[in-house]
Amino acid sequence: MNELQAIVQALAEQRSPASSVLATLVMVEGSSYRQPGARLLVAADGTRIGSVSGGCLEEDVIERARSVRESGRAQLATYDTTSENDLVWGVGLGCHGVVRVLIERVTARPAWSEVLAGNLSKGLATPIEVVWQAGEPSALGTRLGSGKTGGKGIFCEIVPPPPRLVIFGAGDDARPLVRLASELGWRIAVADPRPAFASARRFPEADTVVSSPADQLVARANPGEDDLAVVMTHHYVHDVPILRDLLARPLAYLGLLGPRRRAERILGDLSANPGARARLHAPAGLDLGGDTPAEVALSMIAEMRAVLAGRDARSLRERTQPIHSGQ
Numbered sequence: 001m002n003e004l005q006a007i008v009q010a011l012a013e014q015r016s017p018a019s020s021v022l023a024t025l026v027m028v029e030g031s032s033y034r035q036p037g038a039r040l041l042v043a044a045d046g047t048r049i050g051s052v053s054g055g056c057l058e059e060d061v062i063e064r065a066r067s068v069r070e071s072g073r074a075q076l077a078t079y080d081t082t083s084e085n086d087l088v089w090g091v092g093l094g095c096h097g098v099v100r101v102l103i104e105r106v107t108a109r110p111a112w113s114e115v116l117a118g119n120l121s122k123g124l125a126t127p128i129e130v131v132w133q134a135g136e137p138s139a140l141g142t143r144l145g146s147g148k149t150g151g152k153g154i155f156c157e158i159v160p161p162p163p164r165l166v167i168f169g170a171g172d173d174a175r176p177l178v179r180l181a182s183e184l185g186w187r188i189a190v191a192d193p194r195p196a197f198a199s200a201r202r203f204p205e206a207d208t209v210v211s212s213p214a215d216q217l218v219a220r221a222n223p224g225e226d227d228l229a230v231v232m233t234h235h236y237v238h239d240v241p242i243l244r245d246l247l248a249r250p251l252a253y254l255g256l257l258g259p260r261r262r263a264e265r266i267l268g269d270l271s272a273n274p275g276a277r278a279r280l281h282a283p284a285g286l287d288l289g290g291d292t293p294a295e296v297a298l299s300m301i302a303e304m305r306a307v308l309a310g311r312d313a314r315s316l317r318e319r320t321q322p323i324h325s326g327q
Helices: 003-013 058-071 111-121 174-183 214-221 236-247 260-269 274-279 293-309
Strands: 020-030 039-042 048-050 075-080 097-106 126-132 142-144 153-159 164-168 187-191 208-210 228-231 253-256
Touching: 003 020, 003 039, 003 048, 003 111, 020 058, 020 153, 039 058, 058 075, 058 097, 111 153, 164 174, 164 214, 164 236, 174 187, 174 293, 187 214, 208 214, 214 236, 228 236, 228 293, 236 253, 236 260, 253 293
Parallel strands: 164 187, 164 228, 187 208, 228 253
Antiparallel strands: 020 039, 020 097, 039 048, 075 097, 126 142, 126 153
């Protein structure tokens, strides 16, 4: 579950009449460990979910949160780490940037969190508009929509739906892949022609688990153009019809687990054209040097994430551009 999903769930489950405090990173100038949209929820019982920095600003944010909870008045905190000595907070942040964090009181089950929870579960993108007054911020709150307001500062964020990963193959090596994707907050479907393997008991983190003959499986799982799909049944007779049907669909990512020679044989049997071959990540995953199921799952997840972000998965020390856009 990702940060925003965890915060929304915590607000939905909160039973205490006392208010939580939500800190939202709304502006970055220069470099910052986290980007606008990062959030930290400080629940009424002291529980913390999320973060707005690498851990260096949280102590001050939490201290301010106490004041916001008591007064009900929002604060717009500014943290300047552009000093060459970078000793503003006594920890040497090293970020060389200015960040602004809106800290506001939120009641249990606020209306925007319920709408957002429903939209995330349905895979819908939701605009969130956070409004504050420059100079003396007021608790105008977080709300859905994109209408004009009288606020002097507006941070508008489009919350993308979590990626959907469809795994064709329910063997034991699919289980760490499901767990890693679940940790990222992705929606997950597991599909396999073998009912004994495709069971909710084996994949409790999956949103859906389906089983049907291989030549019907893609239609049952129904991956869309924004979805990720990987084929890993380890049975040639299953992989061929599954991959045939997947190659006919536009997908964000399509991978096939297994040796390159095996992939070439399947593509040859399917008489796949060069365009289809270019779309297929086979063998699936990045070259991380691992061979255990968990390590292979990590390499596949890393490749999928790079594809979603439009990155080439090189080492960050070799990247000549800023890590985050806008820096």
